[in-house]
Amino acid sequence: MSTEKPVLLEARGLFKSYGTLPVLKGIDLTIGEAEVVSIVGASGAGKSTLLHLLGTLDAPDAGDVYLHGQKISGMSNKEVARFRNRNIGFIFQFHNLLPEFTALENVCLPGFLADRPEKEVEQRAKELLEMLGLGHRLDHKPSEMSGGEQQRTAVARALINSPKLIFADEPSGNLDSKNADELHQIFFKLRQDLGQTFVLVTHNPALADMADRKLTMKDGFLLQPEEVE
Template sequence: MPALLQTSDIRRNYGNLPVLKGINLTIEPGEIVSIVGASGAGKTTLLQILGTLDRPDAGELHIAGQNVFTLTDRQLAQFRNERIGFVFQFNNLLPEFTALENVCLPGFISGKEEDEVRERAKSLLTTLGLQSRLNHLPSQMSGGEQQRTAVARALINKPAIVFADEPSGNLDSRNAEELHQLFFQLRDELGQTFIIVTHNETLASLADRTVIIRDGLISS
């Protein structure tokens, strides 16, 4: 089976400062990979490039067989919406929308049938234990419930890969543990692939593989 994600000599500078100095990384389907490293090592920059939110100065990135940086910005935005999911530390839910509406948004943006999107959103929220929270606003949910809603939103378009940036960084230890277990449940049930940037040593140790970024390079 071909790799799901593969980079070749990814480099990124900010002004005269080299942040990524030649990243070569391969991710297989169904893997959970954690990316760790000290602050300033280049973790977030790498995640932004892998998630196609930023373009490198040099190098290639292939996701699901697509050489993504050959796409125009418009094509890349469409690819990102359809093939990539994101979970952020502060969940980024829209406060004026219910849990169900927040989860549906990426599906609506991609042009899918409204009924189909709503049914999948309900199914995902139910799978994540939020069937009683469909019509609740984020302010009416706990931090753990908000983050699980964000996970459902990341999955709505059946992405090839989900990127999580410090997903448990804003949660207490109990909710963090539940979120960590959720990633593995989704991998087992849906075959979902996750790349997780984290400072949480427990989550990093649970991953199939840990990638250490040190001074702009992969050191392990």
């Protein structure tokens, strides 16, 4: 980045093991507001585990995560779930849309879970779907949409509560190159138009290189720039 941005997310000394297998071995990082950061590395390097810890989907064995200076570690499960719903959005490789619900209903769900007024949520969901080129798909279920349309619906769902931060785990991994390119452009347009912050785990070199910063993981560590081959 050419200019330093205010810190939005900070991780200090994150460690995580599963059984006797150490996966993260002391991770420190900061993410700035309106920054797009990619995380790359071989399978098993710890990328998805790091994303889950930063996104409060899992808890570290040691270390702390702060969002806008607020310490997340130590919150109760209920407090973490409420905090996550209001402040963090997620986009996954396989979109995770509920098959029995329409695009509009899928997008509205996190808003309803946040106890926001129904009309307000539905209006915002329609605006987001329209913005993402899905105004004609409001009443379509996932099985009636293409893969690219399903993933754009998942993007709208991630945005419905105006989260400070969106985590995306292999967001274009299940898309063909055309739809992948379109999705990548959407991320950067959202950053430009909404000031949205993204942390992206990806094996897609084009997306990784488009980011403001590319972080490389290896064997549970974040490599320093001079260590990257």
